[in-house]
Amino acid sequence: MNSALSPSGDTTDHEAPYSVWWDEPADQDPENPQNWSNGRKWGIITTLSVITFLTPLASAMFAPGIPEVMREFNTSNDMLATFVVSVFVLGFAFGPLLLAPLSELYGRTIIYHVCNVFFIIFLAGCAWANSMGMLIAFRFLSGFAGVAAVTCGSGSIADLMPPERRGGAMAIWSLGPLLGPVVGPVSAGFLVEAEGWRWVFWVIMIMSGTVTLVSFVVLRETYPPVLLERKAARLRKATGSDRYQSRLKPEGSRTECILKAIVRPARMFILSPIVMSMCIYIAILYGLLYVLFTTFTFVYQDIYNFSARGAGLSFISSGIGNLLGLATMGIFSDRIIRSRIAKGKEYVPEDRLSLYLTVPSALLLPLGLIMYGWTVENRVHWIAPMIGTGLVGFGMIGIVMSVQTYLIDSFPLHAASVTAANTVLRSLLGALLPLSGLEIYNKLGFGWGNTLFGILAFLLAPVLWVFSITGQRLRTNPKWQHDF
Template identity: 40%
Template sequence: MGSQQQQESVTTLSVDNQDEKADREFDLEKQPTKKSITDVVSALPLYPETDLSRGLVGWDGQDDPANPQNFAASKKWALLGLISAFTFVSPLASSMFSPAVVYVGEDFNETNETILSLSVSIYLIGYTVGPLFLAPLSEIYGRRVVLSSANWFFVVWQIGCALAKNIEILIVCRLFAGVGGSACITLGAGVVADLFPRESRGRATSIWSMGPLMGPVIGPIAGGFLGEQVSWQWVFWLLLIVGGSMQAGIEVLNKETYAPVIIKWKVQKLSKELDRTDLISAYDVGKEPQSIRQILKRSLLRPALLICKSPIVMALCLYMSLVYGLLYLFFTTISDVFTSTYGFSVGVSGLAYLGIGLGFGVGLFIMALTNDRMVARLTAQNGGKFEPEMRMPTMIIFACILPISFFWYGWTADKHVFWIVPIIGMFPFGVGMMGVFMPIQTYVIDCYPAYAASANAALTATRSLVGALLPLAGPSMFDSLGLGWGNSLLGFLALAFVPIPIIFVKFGKNIREKWPVNLEGKKN
């Protein structure tokens, strides 16, 4: 039998939603008329199974322990914990260097503030470039090998940063370190989709996201004291030690989690053992035969396809980029305000970031407790049918909380109110940012579970680009407008974007269904 007959003899499973029963394809006309649609869907296999008589290789039953979705809960959380641990180190590097940049200027006789700011923000340019090819490569060769290679790449470039003899070399090394460091930020979403069913993804995403959001807050605290008490070079030596030690542990404990790659390895093994050349992966059923070059081309274009062809993904990217840019504009003033206005040392001024950090922690805790429960309730009210937009309603509340900080922090710092007041004023922004980020990230995982890494790459690349470039305009803006009106401008901008979550909730489903994106290369 040829591969075409094999493909026709099996019910097509939707790879894009491989772990969602409601998205599995079936022919209703062949079902007994007395059965309801719910009964039919419930009777279908959740995961593709091996059928050697048809030349198909899948899982050895629905409870196959090799399937990452069937891993023990302790193993799932341990694997996610490994990714999350390094996901803390990489963003830590983005801001840990920031308070010490003043000492770099002294060592290299660099007085241009834009160049010094670029040495900090260039790391996020690496976050823009890296995800666009690392995420698709993980969907070809697997999460483990791509993550491991990129993490070591990140670690090695810390040596270059520490030994840099001029600002130009430092900027180049920071760029490459950012490229490597972007892997854990990007692939974490894929690992969440690989391991966790829909009903627990909200909590898993919240835990994984602690690193990317707490790292930039804790970084300035550690970096400020290191730069002040030792030297700015020790910022990078510390990152080398911590990152290298952590990655060494990951090498020993990490496992491959991407189902199509695991089954591809199984096909290769069985083909050799059974001396058969007709075996194909159940995840490749219905796909057009492609050369390695075609597969690479399609995979590498996947994040761009999502941004350009999916209006809902493009809108989410723009909204998340705005919020992320506001965060880094926030960061441009904090150190200077608390050193010049309140007389803090460089090291102690980093502690001011705790206001926004506590907000992040509270926001993450709220989302971890409520998001999955809300989805379960809305799904039940919708007759048991899940829709990704059910992640979005709480965004409306948090989007309204987010602008408060700009007016509170801006005017209290402008009027030199007691130092604790502007620090507390940062708290609402942290809470609001978490309430916006978590639903968006979980939403794209739910929409594209098989390609969650590429979908998250689209979000990461766009927000990192804005986060890198927008703060370069911060010093000029605040010099012209002052802290009060400068932050108020940002607050009004955040207020203007409050209706966006309402649009997502009300029209997101229609937009998503009207402009579907073919990411699989399947035949029409």
């Protein structure tokens, strides 16, 4: 029975016929997600991209309504005003610690569906909030539930796409998280002015409800261990033999598997120098980016005399940089992989950190930060700081895409957990660093403040290049290989 054979087809071991794998040849088994039609694959990826668009949208779209919230709840605490926005990102930090491990135990699709429903419920709680405390609580919970697709989406792509097509798929999926923070402030300025801050949550809730209904139709389970376990269960039922077991079934009891899954993101961060270094690097960059975002309203309203609507439009420049960087990475990342394969060379994940991809991004990011700071400091025409934030957006997405695809290619079976480790740390800094970031600008000014941030980003850039050279040796060194 081919369906029960291991990939090698070796049946000398008496247990081999009961080791459930894909039907041979594995690259033609219709149950294997990598063999599904392009229509089904891209339908799943597009749906996930829309979901991941709505979650950051809920985070950023609320920002222009803060002055109205402060007036309604009769408070003038600036730190509280910042926290009610960033607490959503704090939910992003804690959600992956639970959702990623659960997705690797019970499958990705059930996590998407449950979290989508709770996301809608918590958005309604935000819209009905009658106190600042209630609003903060539901903002945190909506971030916690909404992060599911952000955390597990990369894992779904690893399930569906071979490495030579993964970069382009990651680019499409990344459109959501990139466009959300840009579209949110632009559209919210008009919505808040016309209907009030509560309608921000009603609008997102309506859109989320629509996408959730679509997801029930489009999304399919993609995680191989879950699919193979279902296949093994069918064989056990059909034959009456309990000896059929998935080759990817985790060892240990159910309780042991759950505990191991829950601590997996933390173990990967602590035990793998690759994961730790990449996560810290991205977290620092995200913290700097969120500090930068908190200045936009003050800069364009107070210095350049933009209206509230105009200040919201200032986010477009960063979005344009993101889109250009995304297109560049999506095209050239996979092209490098295909070129190596065509030449008969072995593909390695470190190819995602190619100097051709990472050097421009790593240099443009600090350049954009410094340009933004000094053009604002010297009151140069408003187009100049927008060009600076465009460069930041281009450099940021180039680095994030390279690192994220590198980590997924390095740990494909635990892509959700390694993404969770990355998401947790960057979300913590993204939520907490802006609370003190404005104090740095108050003391140093925009010019020297952003110069400090730019130098920091520049000094961290060699991390990418070091791992592009040494990463393979670290991954294959027995000292750093662990059973995650």
